[in-house]
Amino acid sequence: MIATGLDLLLQDTSALKGKNIALIANQTSVTRDLDYSWNALAEKGIRLKRIFSPEHGLFATEQDQVAVTVQPETGCDIVSLYGDCMESLLPDESLFDDIDILLFDIQDVGARYYTYVNTLALIMEAIDGRDIELIILDRPNPLGGIHVEGPMPDPAYRSFVGIFPVPVRHAMTPGELAHLYRDWRKIDINLTVISLQGWQRTMNFSKTGLPWIPPSPNMPTTETALVYPGMCLLEGLNISEGRGTTTPFLHFGAPFIEPYDLKKSLDELELEGVIFRPTFFKPSFHKYSNEVAGGLFLHVCDPESFDAFSTAIALTAALQRLYPQELRFLDEVYEFNATFPAFDLLCGSGSLRRMISENRPFEELRASWKKDEAAFLSAKEIFHLY
Template sequence: MVKTGLDIFLENIDGYRNRTIGMIVNQTSVTSDLRYSWNVLREKGLDIRKIFSPEHGLFATEQDQIAVGSQPVPDIELVSLYGSSSDTLIPDCTTLDDLDLILFDIQDVGARYYTYVNTLALFMEAATGRDLEIMVLDRPNPLGGAVVEGPLLDMAYRSFVGIFPVPVRHGMTPGELALLYRDWKKLDIRLSVLSMRGWSRTMLFHETGLPWVPPSPNMPTVESAAVYPGMCLFEGLNASEGRGTTTPFQLLGAPFINPNHLLEQCKGTGFEGIYLRPTWFKPTFHKFQGEAIGGLWIHVCDQNRFRPFATAVALTAALHKLYPVDLRFLDGVYEFNDTIPAFDLLAGTDSVRHALLDGNDTPSIISSWQQDETAFLVTKEQYHLYR
């Protein structure tokens, strides 16, 4: 079984007994026998002063884009890093004054827009110039560390769902991303990474032997994580990404979709490694709550051939071709941004949306970011902690 950075930390715990510690954690910060890290570290005599919780809260009780307020954690001060404004994403400097070590230990899902590592990046910026060590207790990228996919982030579209200068699917661990971000931003911080033992870049999550703890309310399974780097794009469309069902991101649908007609359009480039099953479903919350809508269920049959971002773009192209009047790209507030469409914030560029609206063929759209992928494969190698 893979040993996480937390496992390695516990093997060397005596070296941290004189530190005053804060932790950026949620319910995924567990030992191999599923005990919460903050409880274990306190039982072993460490001075845990504060917990900083990310989006969704310490136990992922809140849905996406919902401010996290009070949370029940006995005897430890808890600071939410996801409130009702963008200012809350950065810790107040006074909350760091009595700390000399911050431990980051949260399971990521391998997509640029998943916000936990973005919380880490902003925390690193807040710690610049302080006598404070940030230590990442590394965990696996559930999608592996070999494949990258999608366009690089255009800094004009930087937001809380796009902070790192990486493709949508980045193929890096939280520790590797932290090292990259420190160098890219030239941050004056004390950063260390406790690497995993036994993890390799070709390893998918089910091969690690580790338990899957849902990191957020709509990431119940590894299968959800596998499709997320693509299907999260549907948050920027007036089509459901399956929130309000038991299989979020594995489903897509809308009242205007005829499942069989859509299936006929979904062939060729972008649909490798999957089966699409026409279906109907009724979300219990979120888009189209309580309404039976038509759509498709994505079954991944070949993880090695499947490219989730390309698939989501191909699905969007098929929808636009079939329903040019009904399909819309959403405006409004999305992750504290009210000036840029959510689809563009997620893609990290407006070029994908414009290509779709212009009716460009799917292969040419997908090929448009291949140069970014090739360049980033070279860039990220210098931050690899694992073979």
């Protein structure tokens, strides 16, 4: 049986007695019995000074890149760590003045650009040198702790979707990432990780026996999390990533795509672990709202061999070859960054976008990040807690 950091903390809360406590959490912060952490702590006599909520809000009621302004009552102050500018990603420094211990308990999805762990990084920077203990209540990486995917980011492309020096799929837990970030940035911080009990790196989320609670509005299932490290790249294209449907990130499309032509192009690459099904869909909101989009649905038939990032790069390259006039890399402000296109921020540099625009062969594209993967697999082992 897997026990999360929260469940283990609740077995002995003596270290919290008499302390001023703040909690960074959302609706995924639950016990094995699905009791919210703030309620479970209150039952132990632990009163929270305030709760900090990440993007999407405490109960994940808001869509992506939407400022959170209203939160349900929880018995203590709620402070949003997401708004309409970079400055909104951190609270006023005075809100840390009366805090002795800061708890972090949010389910991550295992991708560099998922913003919750980037919120953790910013919090670590904010309390650098302060007399505050940061306690990570660790949770599983739902993709397991073995496989990594994608390139390392160029530090010049740092953004709210790319703070950590890790590949896109990083195979680390929040607690491990916190140790890595403290070491990398030389942060002076009192860091404690309450590690998982019973979790092994070979486990994906389905093997943990824990309940899956969607950590954000467009992350309804663990299968969504599996494809997300690649399919999120479509946020940087004029291609619907399936938002506004019941299966976001599992299918994609646009009015100008002919599904069978695209499937034929991708099938020639013989990508492992995935089958593409031609489809049409009509998003109820977001890109191409109420328009019929042609595209493909991803059926992951072998999670162990499936590589989400390679798949997304392959389909982006195929779209560039088939629809050079229609496909567009979006250059609007993305996650408060107006310097680089969204696709570049997600990839961690502009090199892949340029190579795709030059119609470089897929094998050349894929080879461009393989050295990064190999180097990180070796380097990250010193931060393993499991």
